Amino acid sequence: MNERSPEATSDFKLLEKSNYSTDYWMAMRIWREFRMGFRKLQNVNECVTVFGSARFREGNVYYEMARATAKLLAENGFKIMTGGGPGIMEAANRGAKEGGGYSIGCNIELPHEQFANPYLDLSIDFHYFFVRKVMLVKYSTAFVLMPGGFGTMDETFEIATLIQTGKVKNFPVVAMGRDYWEPLGPFINETMINHGTINPEDVNFVRITDDPEEALHLIQSHKTVERANI
Numbered sequence: 392m393n394e395r396s397p398e399a400t401s402d403f404k405l406l407e408k409s410n411y412s413t414d415y416w417m418a419m420r421i422w423r424e425f426r427m428g429f430r431k432l433q434n435v436n437e438c439v440t441v442f443g444s445a446r447f448r449e450g451n452v453y454y455e456m457a458r459a460t461a462k463l464l465a466e467n468g469f470k471i472m473t474g475g476g477p478g479i480m481e482a483a484n485r486g487a488k489e490g491g492g493y494s495i496g497c498n499i500e501l502p503h504e505q506f507a508n509p510y511l512d513l514s515i516d517f518h519y520f521f522v523r524k525v526m527l528v529k530y531s532t533a534f535v536l537m538p539g540g541f542g543t544m545d546e547t548f549e550i551a552t553l554i555q556t557g558k559v560k561n562f563p564v565v566a567m568g569r570d571y572w573e574p575l576g577p578f579i580n581e582t583m584i585n586h587g588t589i590n591p592e593d594v595n596f597v598r599i600t601d602d603p604e605e606a607l608h609l610i611q612s613h614k615t616v617e618r619a620n621i
Contacts, residue, residue, distance in 0.1 A: 443479025443537030457482040460603040465492025481508035538571040
């Protein structure tokens, strides 16, 4: 695996202390990256974005769940978008291809773990996490949340924030892997809600299932989806 030190990544350089001239040219690079993403994805619609860990391999229960779900979604006319790397991302892109659908990967440079999987019809490389995350949201009409680590949790709670604040509306979100996600319930219900940091209705946006057929039904049942206003 090709590994890079944190110093080599663009996000690391962005957050380093620098001067106005350096920041100006970095801002121009960020603008070019947004323009590139918008141009390449401008015609993408009816797309489901799948998030999940890069660490699961073929044969893992979550890998196979993501693969089967993406295959079913593709067979029913949905494009599949992921972060473009290994693990759950590979599984979902693989399922999309097996279902005769269109498979998209928005890859990111990382010091470790990330490399483009071989099941992509369209692969786009990004230097900046925040640019990539905009693309993963902007061109999607639904999200499938598979088990994952800090990156997946970051994406999950960002989606929750976008829905809570009205940036996206009527947006189907399906969490798959009941035994993985349900332990979050006590923290959300007994800590966050009890302390008043969120409202009870803020958690109504997500449905949990282990069944690809149910995931498809939950996504299909949302006939009108508004794009993200970000």
